[in-house]
Amino acid sequence: MPSVTIHDVAERAGVSIKTVSRVLNKEPNVKPETRDRVLAAAEALRYRPSVSARSLAGSRSYLIALFYDNPSPAYVSDVQRGVVTTCRETGYHLVVEPFDSAGADAADLVRATIATLRPDGVILTPPVCDRRQILDAVDETRAPYVRIAPDGLIDRAPYVWMDDKQAAYEMTGHLLKLGHRDIGFIMGHPEHGAGHLRFEGFAQAMQDQGCPVRPERVKQGYFSFRSGFDCAEELLAPKDRPTAIFASNDDMALGVLAVAHRHGLTVPTDLSVAGFDDTPAASTVSPQLTTVRQPILEMAQAAAEMLIAGECELQPGEKPPSRLLPFDIILRESTAPPRG
Amino acid sequence: MPSVTIHDVAERAGVSIKTVSRVLNKEPNVKPETRDRVLAAAEALRYRPSVSARSLAGSRSYLIALFYDNPSPAYVSDVQRGVVTTCRETGYHLVVEPFDSAGADAADLVRATIATLRPDGVILTPPVCDRRQILDAVDETRAPYVRIAPDGLIDRAPYVWMDDKQAAYEMTGHLLKLGHRDIGFIMGHPEHGAGHLRFEGFAQAMQDQGCPVRPERVKQGYFSFRSGFDCAEELLAPKDRPTAIFASNDDMALGVLAVAHRHGLTVPTDLSVAGFDDTPAASTVSPQLTTVRQPILEMAQAAAEMLIAGECELQPGEKPPSRLLPFDIILRESTAPPRG
């Protein structure tokens, strides 16, 4: 391969390869003039250090590994873009490992991948970041890792997150401020922690405004369009129905929209609907959905930053760091004051 | 790091590291008994060769790089899963590089990434695989690469594809067989080649059945929901309207559905609608969309196979290989015989 090596740069700059290495790694104690010569030579030769050589010789691999298991493609896509954005600034690269995190050999795959790649950091998204077996496997390799939006196990390892409860609180507040008093809520999958937090936020907001949360107004969904549809059917069929419905995610909110439509209810005039996640569909449907935007990209960026900065190489007993990122309440067409 | 090296395995098996290397790389001329001893030792030690060391010492990096620029998340997700599936069987890993392929520094990014990573293969998806600048950049690095569903430049480099024209031909045939004679067509983005091919397939099918393609029935869309919506508006507003509409992709077909709905038309009774791509939304909406499923995952798998098998390391003048994969026509609820 006709590739240019550090040697070529050293020769052209009239210094030793070690000095080139110093300059490229921004090590201190290099005379500015020397630095400039080296930089010029590297530039002229379009020199790019080999990741393999660096990782073999040094203590960094310039690789971040992302393990994920089938969250929505849009979610994964955002995560990847976020991570890569950060990586670009620092010469890092992202290796992706989609896999079945519930499979029998999931932990082995994680161990094997980390062992061969020796990434400087590992990123885990839900639901991978909530599986003990996987966390154990990663721990075993001693590779630094961050979890994105983990559901509990807060003290165990570093993570980045957004405040689901607060977001649900504020969204409910929005509905309340609009004048709604009778609000239906569709819960998320019982095994998914965020679902629970969102309900808590809802309940808290209602309580703070002196609005009772009527049990028959709260339905158990599963984050799917279908479950949203079914819950909405139960909520909207009776004569006595809520003036607004807050679904724990957009897919279910879409189900609510469908049911409202079937029942001849106009959204938002007859019924306000709020979702959560700001999925692409949320702004495609008509009326466009009022929802909560999760800072997915930002969380991913933050995760990569923490890893690359070395913030996740913990001493035993050290408290794992974490970062909280702000969400956005996206007001669109599906919410309005109640009729009358 | 307390990681086990090839040395440890060699010691445990009582052979030289070279022999371990032979066994792991499935080189010939190793006594079966020796092979077994080595394998047992490697197994016992849970040995995993270091990708960096292998790539530095040998001629393979065990890395595949995927460059992509914002096709839909679902598309990218499928591509990645396909590639990774193949990678897993052979100890390869996938590095992803989302980027702005139209940016001024796009080619540089490609060059730099390939130079530092030295991947054994590069995969390019639309629209990246259609940009001359990018192809030139990859060529320059002499890294083997495959394009997924490229739009032309057929002789230039290896690729995998599906027959868009034939698929559109067959889908149109389906509509025709149902009894439709007056079919509207919504074209894709003019700069996206698949769009053109799909139109050709449509036109060909119409012609073969002696159905004239009326110019006012063909609208220029841009693959977006919005553009589909607008085109459908033009198609459906007049009294004289087609009995079926074939949109070049699902997003636009969804737009058609929305317009039909606004106009009080029932799909498929009053209007048949066909899409292309089989996006997730296609089976979520009501009525579910009749569409064409692209073998995205399979194309990605094939691409990785070609790369790993070395089929893409071409001699100058050698004809680039390609693989054609079969699509599926997915018949769902949105198409039916025309009224009366």
Added chain:
DNA sequence: CTTCAGCTTGACAGCGCTGTCAACGCCCAT
């Protein structure tokens, strides 16, 4: 003018593996 700290630089030894090449032993043909 000497001393020593501190800045700047380079020599050198690997990192963990593969490619090359040579050595060894075996079996068959002569």
Added chain:
DNA sequence: ATGGGCGTTGACAGCGCTGTCAAGCTGAAG
């Protein structure tokens, strides 16, 4: 018996870089 071919194995030299360590130099302090 002898030579040649080939299956099997290991020694060894790097791959392109970083970490270590020491040398050379400078300038300030004594």
